[in-house]
Amino acid sequence: MVNIAFLGPLGTYTHQAALQQFPDKDANYIPLAGIPQCFEALIKDASLDFAVVPLENSTNGQVVFTYDLLRDLMNNCKEYKGNEAIPELEVVAEQYVSIELCLIAAQPMSLDDLNSETRVTIHSHPQVWGQASSYLKNLGQRVQELKTVDSSSTSGAVKICCEAGQPSGNEVVLAIASRTAATVNGAAIVDSPINDRKGNTTRFLTLRRRSTDFPPIPARPPVAKGVEQVALLTFIGKQDTSPGSLVDVLNVLKDHEINMCSISSRPYHHPDSSSKADESAHRKWQYIFFIEFNHADGVSWDQVVHEMGSKTLKFCFWGTFYRNGRYYETST
Numbered sequence: 001m002v003n004i005a006f007l008g009p010l011g012t013y014t015h016q017a018a019l020q021q022f023p024d025k026d027a028n029y030i031p032l033a034g035i036p037q038c039f040e041a042l043i044k045d046a047s048l049d050f051a052v053v054p055l056e057n058s059t060n061g062q063v064v065f066t067y068d069l070l071r072d073l074m075n076n077c078k079e080y081k082g083n084e085a086i087p088e089l090e091v092v093a094e095q096y097v098s099i100e101l102c103l104i105a106a107q108p109m110s111l112d113d114l115n116s117e118t119r120v121t122i123h124s125h126p127q128v129w130g131q132a133s134s135y136l137k138n139l140g141q142r143v144q145e146l147k148t149v150d151s152s153s154t155s156g157a158v159k160i161c162c163e164a165g166q167p168s169g170n171e172v173v174l175a176i177a178s179r180t181a182a183t184v185n186g187a188a189i190v191d192s193p194i195n196d197r198k199g200n201t202t203r204f205l206t207l208r209r210r211s212t213d214f215p216p217i218p219a220r221p222p223v224a225k226g227v228e229q230v231a232l233l234t235f236i237g238k239q240d241t242s243p244g245s246l247v248d249v250l251n252v253l254k255d256h257e258i259n260m261c262s263i264s265s266r267p268y269h270h271p272d273s274s275s276k277a278d279e280s281a282h283r284k285w286q287y288i289f290f291i292e293f294n295h296a297d298g299v300s301w302d303q304v305v306h307e308m309g310s311k312t313l314k315f316c317f318w319g320t321f322y323r324n325g326r327y328y329e330t331s332t
């Protein structure tokens with residue numbers, strides 16, 4: 001039996017990603033209330049084998065909660081090998097879920113019921129607003145008032161909408177979530193798809209504890225020819241002492257003719273807030289970089305990671321995973 005934590009409740013897009021990742025019958029899916037809870041539970045609860053969390057959306061980009069949790073795990077890491085942080089978790093797989101957003105009500109209703117007299121409140125996960133912004137703008141123009149409220153997940157938003165019950169007077173409570181979330185909660189679909197872009201897709205990561213012995217694959221596995229593998233590395237550059245240090249790190253990839261597939265950054269703050277830390281440690285404007293790159297024949301992951309790591313102040317290698325075939329799908 002494999003125990004998999006995911007951003008719940010049942011019917012979230014993350015639930016769908018977990019089902020795609022572990023389609024076997026002897027998988028036990030454990031819905032948790034938020035992305036931080038997924039990280040925390042996997043670290044502390046030895047009965048859990050994996051956690052599935054959203055990483056980015058093809059329309060509105062980073063799921064910042066996940067990026068910042070990875071950053072914090074590296075930042076607060078207790079175990080180091082030289083300047084390499086070895087946090088409790090590693091990344092072992094990726095999944096893609098096509099996101100068809102639906103406008104959902106507790107009871108069947110028509111779009112025509114939303115008019116210049118109605119005041120509408122819509123609940124959803126914050127990641128959704130940027131995926132349906134044109135739709136929400138148009139809807140806002142036809143109703144008297146449109147309010148959006150953040151919830152911890154899309155399926156949780158449908159639950160809130162159902163608890164609010166029947167429209168009272170001109171007040172209507174709706175949610176934006178998946179078709180599955182509507183079914184799971186016994187709610188009705190008012191309109192779909194409402195996402196701004198066709199082919200809207202969210203990418204998910206599967207995490208596990210480094211110390212786990214299940215399943216038995218090494219952290220930096222050898223590469224089979226013709227099967228694309230991706231590595232994720234995060235690092236803090238030598239911003240103050242070595243101008244151009246970001247280029248130095250990237251040049252390692254160039255020198256080995258390694259393809260970089262993504263680069264992004266998030267704000268970074270030095271973990272040591274004591275007065276002993278030098279002045280640069282207290283700077284407000286520092287960054288952590290997230291880089292993904294492919295494997296190149298004839299070069300080992302260890303060699304590349306070692307060379308890149310030596311150009312950074314500190315870094316973390318999060319593991320390697322097979323590129324999911326859905327990565328190559330186009331948006332038409």
Ligand SMILES: O=C(O)C(=O)C[C@]1(C(=O)O)C=C[C@@H](O)C=C1
Nearest residue numbers: 012013014054125127153154202
């Ligand atoms: O709330 C959900 O259903 C989730 O799985 C989270 C999440 C996300 O954070 O990106 C997943 C996919 C959608 O982009 C919207 C929300």
